[in-house]
Amino acid sequence: MAVDGKHALITGSSRGIGRGIALKLAETGVKVAIHYYQNERAANDTLTQVRKRGSDGFVVQADVTRPEDITEMFRKVQGEFGKLDIFVSNARPDLPGFYRRPLDITLEQWHMALDSQARAFLLGAQESARIIPDGGRILAITYSPGGRTGSWQPWVAMGAAKAAMDSLVRYFAVALALRGITVNGISPGGIFGPPNVVEGGVLRVLPQEIQEAIRVWHEGGWTPMGRLGTPEDVGNAVMLLCMDEASFITGQILHVDGGASIMDTVLPLDIQRG
Numbered sequence: 001m002a003v004d005g006k007h008a009l010i011t012g013s014s015r016g017i018g019r020g021i022a023l024k025l026a027e028t029g030v031k032v033a034i035h036y037y038q039n040e041r042a043a044n045d046t047l048t049q050v051r052k053r054g055s056d057g058f059v060v061q062a063d064v065t066r067p068e069d070i071t072e073m074f075r076k077v078q079g080e081f082g083k084l085d086i087f088v089s090n091a092r093p094d095l096p097g098f099y100r101r102p103l104d105i106t107l108e109q110w111h112m113a114l115d116s117q118a119r120a121f122l123l124g125a126q127e128s129a130r131i132i133p134d135g136g137r138i139l140a141i142t143y144s145p146g147g148r149t150g151s152w153q154p155w156v157a158m159g160a161a162k163a164a165m166d167s168l169v170r171y172f173a174v175a176l177a178l179r180g181i182t183v184n185g186i187s188p189g190g191i192f193g194p195p196n197v198v199e200g201g202v203l204r205v206l207p208q209e210i211q212e213a214i215r216v217w218h219e220g221g222w223t224p225m226g227r228l229g230t231p232e233d234v235g236n237a238v239m240l241l242c243m244d245e246a247s248f249i250t251g252q253i254l255h256v257d258g259g260a261s262i263m264d265t266v267l268p269l270d271i272q273r274g
């Protein structure tokens with residue numbers, strides 16, 4: 001699949017990483033359905049930036065925790081574009097919706113996490129399979145460390161949701177393999193876009209001192225490459241997986257984290273770096 005001239009739907013592309021993915025694909029000539037939940041102005045701003053890069057698209061609203069909204073979103077995409085080549089499941093609710101420790105989390109918060117990630121990806125992948133031609137691409141933006149570890153306590157629901165999403169990637173990869181549709185996950189590390197809530201990603205909503213502590217931790221060695229990632233880094237990875245040359249890569253979770261995921265938690269950083 002040559003990327004140029006394709007059509008993509010990216011959930012949560014009004015802001016943060018989703019916007020980074022939309023702009024990267026737009027640079028390579030992909031038309032983009034820019035999905036948002038509440039922030040129409042930010043979505044229109046993404047569209048303006050897509051057009052400045054010589055591509056085009058439209059904005060579409062949906063609450064991905066509502067199955068009927070997901071169906072309607074795909075119906076609109078089919079109506080506007082006539083087809084779809086790339087689906088990226090990236091949207092994630094804001095922290096107050098799900099961020100709570102295991103002993104305190106409510107069922108409402110649990111469902112918010114699971115419905116917005118695992119169920120939304122399940123339904124999005126099913127809808128995509130209906131309209132994406134053979135050779136297309138389905139991608140999930142996950143956070144695999146949250147599904148594997150248990151230390152970031154208020155992440156319990158999102159960790160479980162992302163673990164389910166990672167699993168679905170593998171099942172859909174097999175289900176769609178004979179059609180040449182690849183299904184992969186991308187697991188970013190810590191992502192710092194510009195220091196504002198619209199472009200920066202979720203870490204930019206944290207108090208300044210916590211942002212600083214995260215930056216120091218990664219630049220100090222936890223990320224071997226010595227920096228946090230950017231929405232553009234994630235956009236680059238999506239673009240790579242959408243290229244023709246990636247047609248035999250499926251069912252994989254690609255860590256886009258400057259090497260953070262290959263660090264060893266047992267040894268102090270100074271010893272690891274020798």
Ligand SMILES: NC(=O)c1ccc[n+]([C@@H]2O[C@H](COP(=O)([O-])OP(=O)(O)OC[C@H]3O[C@@H](n4cnc5c(N)ncnc54)[C@H](OP(=O)(O)O)[C@@H]3O)[C@@H](O)[C@H]2O)c1
Pocket residue numbers: 011012013014015016017018035036037038039040042062063064065089090091092093094116141142143187188189190191192197198200201202203
């Ligand atoms: N940021 C990181 O460091 C990081 C690291 C690893 C993985 N990730 C993953 O990357 C993805 C994007 O993260 P981000 O930090 O860039 O996100 P973000 O800046 O917080 O943006 C969230 C996006 O999701 C949309 N959204 C929120 N609730 C929704 C709902 N109920 N239905 C539909 N859409 C909804 C928002 O739309 P509105 O603008 O309309 O509200 C927005 O476009 C997430 O899946 C996240 O888990 C992020």
